[in-house]
Amino acid sequence: MSKALKGKGPKAALLHPRNPHQGRYDFEALGRLSADLKGFILLNRFDEESIDFHNPDAVKALNKALLLQNYGIHFWDIPPGYLCPPIPGRADYIHYLADQLAADNQGVIPSGRRIRGLDIGVGANCIYPLIGSRSYGWQFVGADIDPVAVNGANLIVEANPVVKGRIENRLQTDSESMFKGVVNPSEQFDFTLCNPPFHGSAEEAESGTRRKLKNLGKESSDITLNFGGRQNELWCKGGELAFIKRMILQSREFGEQCYLFSCLISRQDNIAPIKRILKSVSAKNVRVIDMAQGQKSSRFVVWTFLSKAEQADWRQLRWGDK
Numbered sequence: 391m392s393k394a395l396k397g398k399g400p401k402a403a404l405l406h407p408r409n410p411h412q413g414r415y416d417f418e419a420l421g422r423l424s425a426d427l428k429g430f431i432l433l434n435r436f437d438e439e440s441i442d443f444h445n446p447d448a449v450k451a452l453n454k455a456l457l458l459q460n461y462g463i464h465f466w467d468i469p470p471g472y473l474c475p476p477i478p479g480r481a482d483y484i485h486y487l488a489d490q491l492a493a494d495n496q497g498v499i500p501s502g503r504r505i506r507g508l509d510i511g512v513g514a515n516c517i518y519p520l521i522g523s524r525s526y527g528w529q530f531v532g533a534d535i536d537p538v539a540v541n542g543a544n545l546i547v548e549a550n551p552v553v554k555g556r557i558e559n560r561l562q563t564d565s566e567s568m569f570k571g572v573v574n575p576s577e578q579f580d581f582t583l584c585n586p587p588f589h590g591s592a593e594e595a596e597s598g599t600r601r602k603l604k605n606l607g608k609e610s611s612d613i614t615l616n617f618g619g620r621q622n623e624l625w626c627k628g629g630e631l632a633f634i635k636r637m638i639l640q641s642r643e644f645g646e647q648c649y650l651f652s653c654l655i656s657r658q659d660n661i662a663p664i665k666r667i668l669k670s671v672s673a674k675n676v677r678v679i680d681m682a683q684g685q686k687s688s689r690f691v692v693w694t695f696l697s698k699a700e701q702a703d704w705r706q707l708r709w710g711d712k
Contacts (some may be wrong), residue, residue: 405683406485410460411478424455450474461524465549469542472514479683483690484522486679487583487652490692500709501526510568510584512559514542518583519557532559533572568637569644577647584653586633631660635667642671645695649704652692668693
């Protein structure tokens with residue numbers, strides 16, 4: 391057998407306790423589920439089954455097998471070049487966000503169809519709604535400015551009866567708007583989530599990729615990302631901070647229609663300015679939640695515009711036993 395490129399590293403930080411993707415992947419079991427993945431399984435330098443994690447096709451096959459194994463998703467595909475997300479980290483965001491809802495609800499995670507989430511930038515992969523719907527029974531609206539991504543996400547939903555009717559994906563026709571044009575006047579959401587573009591330009595995104603490839607000993611001329619990604623998925627003018635600032639400022643207008651807003655923050659040094667922006671709009675109950683996936687650390691910020699009394703009324707009306 392050929393050797394895979396990925397070997398053992400330092401002991402990885404633990405995922406969220408409810409995250410089903412703990413420890414090393416069981417490639418033997420995953421290979422039995424997926425003939426496509428089986429063709430990519432190799433032996434690493436420790437003679438352990440693995441895949442070449444720098445091969446986009448292998449990563450895509452792994453995602454398909456993981457979604458089938460853990461969430462009962464029998465069909466999942468993305469258009470060429472679109473973001474193929476690492477599923478364990480995406481699941482962590484969902485589970486830690488569930489904890490934030492539970493923290494306001496006497497430790498009980500609100501679940502079932504009555505709980506609705508809004509995924510800003512759902513992407514063609516539709517990964518957050520899939521995991522959230524299958525883990526907690528939540529309903530989702532996914533929004534994206536890319537019609538190809540929206541069509542791809544809808545195709546996944548339509549092809550999987552276990553989530554059909556629980557996820558609706560909508561096209562955002564105004565690239566500058568986060569909520570307006572997607573959230574209807576009478577709609578309410580119990581939470582929002584978002585994985586914002588990380589880079590500030592195409593050149594910055596390419597430079598970051600080249601640095602990663604150099605560290606991995608690969609040719610810098612090969613700038614293919616193992617997880618892919620289109621322009622709007624990887625970068626926007628001003629980068630992550632500008633994107634999140636725009637989201638925070640726009641969220642204020644919809645403060646009565648959403649219980650809890652949230653957004654991932656990739657850059658540690660963006661936390662302080664984001665907190666200042668939230669203070670400037672009088673956001674309440676601002677929290678930064680730390681996460682760790684393997685050797686990577688990440689975090690997300692949550693905020694609300696509802697008073698304690700308004701939050702209590704919301705929970706009684708929407709989260710109570712029905």
